[in-house]
Structures are given as structure tokens and as C-alpha cells.
Amino acid sequence: MTRTTVRIAMNGVTGRMGYRQHLLRSVLALREQGGLELDDGTAIWPEPVLVGRREHALRAIAERHGLEHWTTDLDGVLADPATDVYFDAQLTSAREAAVRKAIAAGKHVYCEKPAAGDLGGALELARLARDAGVKHGVVQDKIFLPGLRKLKRLVDGGFFGEILSVRGEFGYWVFEGDWQPAQRPSWNYRAQDGGGIVMDMFPHWEYVLHELFGPVRSVQAEVVTHVPRRWDERGKPYEATADDAAYGIFRLDGGAVAQINSSWAVRVHRDELVEFQVDGTEGSAVAGLRGCRAQHRSATPKPVWNPDLPATESFREQWQEVPDNEEFDNGFKAQWELFLRHVVLDEPWSWDLLAGARGVQLAELGLRSAAEGRRLDVPELSL
Missing domain, CATH: 3.40.50.720 (NAD(P)-binding Rossmann-like Domain)
Incomplete structure (x- = not known):
């Protein structure tokens, strides 16, 4: 050859x-x-x-x-x-x-x-x-992950009808480093070294939202440092000056609303470390790193709110697994x-450097939104 x-x-x-x-x-x-x-x-x-x-x-x-x-x-x-x-x-x-x-x-x-x-x-x-x-x-x-590729297949096939909202949950508990070693390097928690979950994750959310649902047109964020003291790779304590959690609301082109929580100070109670739920007029889906489950309008059950009785339905079992239909590589x-x-x-x-700049832009606007306490428009970028 x-x-x-x-x-x-x-x-x-x-x-x-x-x-x-x-x-x-x-x-x-x-x-x-x-x-x-x-x-x-x-x-x-x-x-x-x-x-x-x-x-x-x-x-x-x-x-x-x-x-x-x-x-x-x-x-x-x-x-x-x-x-x-x-x-x-x-x-x-x-x-x-x-x-x-x-x-x-x-x-x-x-x-x-x-x-x-x-x-x-x-x-x-x-x-x-x-x-x-x-x-x-x-x-x-992230857009090459099996779960999100299955989700994109649903989007491209018109499964959702009009997409109304996207809800994302990402994160896990990163150990402080005192009694168990941290799973992430200490520079991630020092702003002076370029750390912070907004600069790390908002660029991901920008291209995921852009590729699957459309450009982000506005952002409103709350940014927090939940764990202010951590221990580095040598076991020495340091002040965590960078944000370790961010709660963002993104208005997408066409009017859909995306809400994504990102946190290194959350314990996982979901099937995967990141999950996105998409709701539309014709159906909904939940996608993670590898799996994707969907529920069509025609198969949507009719829950009734009654806090006086225990739930008798297994809501997760009412969703259908989206098949692989292809081999997914790393x-x-x-x-x-x-x-x-x-x-x-x-x-x-x-996916060039201009596309990468959109991610940096969204991170900067997210930090500014949190500092100023208001929603900010996301201007179109050009060279």
C-alpha cells in the first residue's frame, strides 16, 4: 500500500x-x-x-x-x-x-x-x-460522540418537529485533593493560570448547540466557585480562584431555549456524565456520551400530578432506545x-480557528453576563 x-x-x-x-x-x-x-x-x-x-x-x-x-x-x-x-x-x-x-x-x-x-x-x-x-x-x-450523533440523526430526520428547548447536565465531583487525589490538574482551579469551568466548557456547548440546533444568539449565566480551597499535586493547599460551576441559559437562533448546568462540584445521579434532553412538538430525546433514548408524540403517556399517591409508572421504561445503526469510533x-x-x-x-473563536466568545460573554447580572447578545463573528 x-x-x-x-x-x-x-x-x-x-x-x-x-x-x-x-x-x-x-x-x-x-x-x-x-x-x-x-x-x-x-x-x-x-x-x-x-x-x-x-x-x-x-x-x-x-x-x-x-x-x-x-x-x-x-x-x-x-x-x-x-x-x-x-x-x-x-x-x-x-x-x-x-x-x-x-x-x-x-x-x-x-x-x-x-x-x-x-x-x-x-x-x-x-x-x-x-x-x-x-x-x-x-x-x-463532542459532536462525534455516539450519543450526540444519534441525537443529530433525530434532528436531521425531523423527529422533534419544532424544537422548543434543550436541557443539559454536565459534571461530577472533583475531589479537593486533601484526602483523595483530584481527577483534574490544579491549574484548572486557578484563574491566573487560565482555569475555570466556563472557559473549559462553554466552548464545547457553543459548538454542540451550533452544530445540532443552530447558532447561540444570547447568553445569561451564573458563575460560582463552590469549593474555595483545594490541594495541588504536591499536597499543598491553595486558593481556588477560578469558577468550578456555571449555570447558563442560551437563546438559540429560531427561538429555542437551552439551559446547561456545568459543575465540578456535583455528584452524579444520571446515566452518563453529560446528558442533553431535547423537547419538541413532535417528540423528545435524551442523549449522553453513548446512548440516546427517544419518546415520540404518539407514544407519550399522560402523567397526572398527584403528590398524595406514590408514582406507579416507570417513566424511564416509556422511552425507546435509538439504535446504533453504524459503528462509532473514538x-x-x-x-x-x-x-x-x-x-x-x-x-x-x-471546524477551523474561526469556529474555535466562537467558543471563546461565548465563554467571555458568559463570564461577563455573570459579572454584570444580565443577558447579553452574541454577535456574529467574521474576519
């Missing part, structure tokens, strides 16, 4: 997300299957170059997976004409400067969200990439495949 090699400088693979989802379950998974096979029988072969600041960690990952190329010299790998793509999964605070360097070096860029720490920086990256003529993308993995890998096809074959691609 003929291979087209794409050399990818992968910065941030020593972190949890960069390693597990992007290196292990995406790029290395593609190599394990022999590359990304194309219609003409050839294959795109991703060749990772591990980049980071910790030499020992990079060497350990490279040895574990039999990889030849790793470096702590970002400038050097960007100057190498053999490097085709720069990928960034670093801390948010370090991302913008590195992506700028990659664009200036003429590399195609693909990065985690948010692309920058503020809207001005995110838009500038999009302009720079456009002017440099490089291909660019931002990770928007969501990060699915988007990597599309980006590599975009780079090599110039196939259509919509």
Missing part, C-alpha cells in the same frame, strides 16, 4: 488529554490500523514527533510506544521543513504563542480548545492562519481522520 506520510509535531502529549485521546487513541490507533485508508487504496500515515518541556516524560512515552522522534525544542521542529502539522494540547495559557509560531513557520495547525485565552487572540490566530494559507482546525470532539480519532483528509486531499472542513 502506498503511503502519504504526514509528520505531526504533537505538543502537550505528556498531559492526560494529549496522551490518552490524541496520541494513544487517535494517532497511534491510526498507525495500528495501517494508516488512514483512502478510496484509491493509498493511506495517510501519521508520523508523530513528541514535543514538550519534560525530556524524561517524552522519552518514556516514546520508548513505551516504539516512537523514534521526540524533542524539547519547539522552534527546531517548527523550522524543520519535514514537519507538516503542528498540534497543541498544552495548557491554555501556553497555546496561543505556540500556535502563532507554527503559523508563522507555515505549518498546518490543529489544536485543543480554547484556541486562545481571549477572543482577540482567538480571532487573530484565525486571521494569521487565513493570511498564511495554512489549514487549521480546533478540536470539537470521537477524537474521527475528527483527526477528517482533519488529515482535509490536509492531504483538501476535503471540506468547517
Whole structure:
């Protein structure tokens, strides 16, 4: 099989997300299957170059997976004409400067969200990439999850009729770090390091709502730091200066209302860590990471409110499971495949740096809405 090699400088693979989802379950998974096979029988072969600041960690990952190329010299790998793509999964605070360097070096860029720490920086990256003529993308993995793909199938098929509302619940209890290690790095809870659940999750909600239901036209949010004291990776206490919960109301194009709660201070009493309920005139559905259940208008029961008697109905059993009807791959890998096809074959691609800037915009407006105590319009972005 003929291979087209794409050399990818992968910065941030020593972190949890960069390693597990992007290196292990995406790029290395593609190599394990022999590359990304194309219609003409050839294959795109991703060749990772591990980049980071910790030499020992990079060497350990490279040895574990039999990889030849790793470096702590970002400038050097960007100057190498053999490097085709720069990928960034670093801390948010370090991302913008590195992506700028990659664009200036003429590399195609693909990065985690948010692309920058503020809207001005995110838009500038999009302009720079456009002017440099490089291909660019931002990770928007949630829309590739099985549950949301099934939900989109229902939307596209007109199952809901007129969509009235969307309700989302996301989150779990992140341990404070004193008596059990926290599941998330401590920088997530320090505003000075780019932490906060709004900047982390509102960019996700922007593209999920945009892709499935339409653009967000206004936002109103309440933002809270529920747990003010936490312990870092070395067991030292620190003040949590970033928000750990956000309660947002989003008005969508066409009039539907979305309400999404995001919290790292909530204990899970639902089937999955994130769930969306969509209600429409003709039917409703509840989708999580993998599953999706639906209830059509014709099969909707007639509950009667009577607090004096115990409920005799099992409401969950009145919903129908939406079938898979296809094989679902890892969501990060699915988007990597599309980006590599975009780079090599110039196939259509919509999840670019401008789309990523919309997520940063919504996060900024959400924080401003909470600070000012009012609803804010979400202007259309352009370059």
C-alpha cells in the first residue's frame, strides 16, 4: 500500500488529554490500523514527533510506544521543513504563542480548545492562519460522540418537529485533593493560570448547540466557585480562584431555549456524565456520551400530578432506545481522520480557528453576563 506520510509535531502529549485521546487513541490507533485508508487504496500515515518541556516524560512515552522522534525544542521542529502539522494540547495559557509560531513557520495547525485565552487572540490566530494559507482546525470532539450523533440523526430526520428547548447536565465531583487525589490538574482551579469551568466548557456547548440546533444568539449565566480551597499535586493547599460551576441559559437562533448546568462540584445521579434532553412538538430525546433514548408524540403517556399517591409508572421504561445503526469510533480519532483528509486531499472542513473563536466568545460573554447580572447578545463573528 502506498503511503502519504504526514509528520505531526504533537505538543502537550505528556498531559492526560494529549496522551490518552490524541496520541494513544487517535494517532497511534491510526498507525495500528495501517494508516488512514483512502478510496484509491493509498493511506495517510501519521508520523508523530513528541514535543514538550519534560525530556524524561517524552522519552518514556516514546520508548513505551516504539516512537523514534521526540524533542524539547519547539522552534527546531517548527523550522524543520519535514514537519507538516503542528498540534497543541498544552495548557491554555501556553497555546496561543505556540500556535502563532507554527503559523508563522507555515505549518498546518490543529489544536485543543480554547484556541486562545481571549477572543482577540482567538480571532487573530484565525486571521494569521487565513493570511498564511495554512489549514487549521480546533478540536470539537463532542459532536462525534455516539450519543450526540444519534441525537443529530433525530434532528436531521425531523423527529422533534419544532424544537422548543434543550436541557443539559454536565459534571461530577472533583475531589479537593486533601484526602483523595483530584481527577483534574490544579491549574484548572486557578484563574491566573487560565482555569475555570466556563472557559473549559462553554466552548464545547457553543459548538454542540451550533452544530445540532443552530447558532447561540444570547447568553445569561451564573458563575460560582463552590469549593474555595483545594490541594495541588504536591499536597499543598491553595486558593481556588477560578469558577468550578456555571449555570447558563442560551437563546438559540429560531427561538429555542437551552439551559446547561456545568459543575465540578456535583455528584452524579444520571446515566452518563453529560446528558442533553431535547423537547419538541413532535417528540423528545435524551442523549449522553453513548446512548440516546427517544419518546415520540404518539407514544407519550399522560402523567397526572398527584403528590398524595406514590408514582406507579416507570417513566424511564416509556422511552425507546435509538439504535446504533453504524459503528462509532473514538470521537477524537474521527475528527483527526477528517482533519488529515482535509490536509492531504483538501476535503471540506468547517471546524477551523474561526469556529474555535466562537467558543471563546461565548465563554467571555458568559463570564461577563455573570459579572454584570444580565443577558447579553452574541454577535456574529467574521474576519
